Amino acid sequence: GENVEQHPSTLSVQEGDSAVIKCTYSDSASNYFPWYKQELGKRPQLIIDIRSNVGEKKDQRIAVTLNKTAKHFSLHITETQPEDSAVYFCAASKETGNQFYFGTGTSLTVIP
Amino acid sequence: GAGVSQTPSNKVTEKGKYVELRCDPISGHTALYWYRQSLGQGPEFLIYFQGTGAADDSGLPNDRFFAVRPEGSVSTLKIQRTERGDSAVYLCASSLQGSTGELFFGEGSRLTVL
Numbered sequence: 004g005e006n007v008e009q010h011p012s013t014l015s016v017q018e019g020d021s022a023v024i025k026c027t028y029s030d031s032a033s034n035y036f037p038w039y040k041q042e043l044g045k046r047p048q049l050i051i052d053i054r055s056n057v058g059e060k061k062d063q064r065i066a067v068t069l070n071k072t073a074k075h076f077s078l079h080i081t082e083t084q085p086e087d088s089a090v091y092f093c094a095a096s097k098e099t100g101n102q103f104y105f106g107t108g109t110s111l112t113v114i115p
Numbered sequence: 116g117a118g119v120s121q122t123p124s125n126k127v128t129e130k131g132k133y134v135e136l137r138c139d140p141i142s143g144h145t146a147l148y149w150y151r152q153s154l155g156q157g158p159e160f161l162i163y164f165q166g167t168g169a170a171d172d173s174g175l176p177n178d179r180f181f182a183v184r185p186e187g188s189v190s191t192l193k194i195q196r197t198e199r200g201d202s203a204v205y206l207c208a209s210s211l212q213g214s215t216g217e218l219f220f221g222e223g224s225r226l227t228v229l
Contacts, residue, residue, distance in 0.1 A: 101171035
């Protein structure tokens with residue numbers, strides 16, 4: 004099965020700095036890579052996703068990059084704000100599969 | 116409803132008891148997932164329904180766990196003879212596109228087994 008690893012487990016940045024979270028996956032057939040944000044005590048919510056036919060996707064301050072050859076993908080948050088503080092999960096899935104495989108999460112703290 | 120609804124939000128039970136956790140997905144979503152999340156961990160897959168049938172139950176940890184979705188909408192996760200290790204947040208999610216679309220999560224049911 005698929006194995007998704009996520010680093011770092013915790014990350015602290017100063018407000019305005021950038022944050023980068025990295026994930027690797029093992030199944031070369033995986034072709035959909037979403038990122039979820041989970042605030043304390045809340046449900047996970049999708050913030051951005053990327054499919055294997057593109058290498059990068061941006062949405063305002065958030066971007067995701069995908070390297071299919073190396074089997075890794077990253078979340079980039081620029082100009083971080085205190086409200087970006089949360090746990091971020093990466094995930095991988097494939098069209099022929101039945102489940103999403105989640106990373107172990109990164110707890111991001113943005114220091115004002 | 117507007118989103119995925121899960122009840123109860125909190126359940127405290129004693130070891131050995133039976134519990135049911137309910138999930139009401141977004142109307143029209145045929146794909147429904149149950150995940151379990153322990154503190155500091157990512158969601159762990161339990162079971163996936165496509166319509167009424169369990170398309171993949173490979174994540175259920177043992178035969179004490181069972182889930183149903185008889186009419187293709189509401190789903191119930193059933194845990195028999197609960198153990199302390201079952202304590203976790205049980206998340207339900209629904210999706211229009213199955214495994215390549217956005218998952219819409221419920222708020223979760225926090226189960227505590229004493």
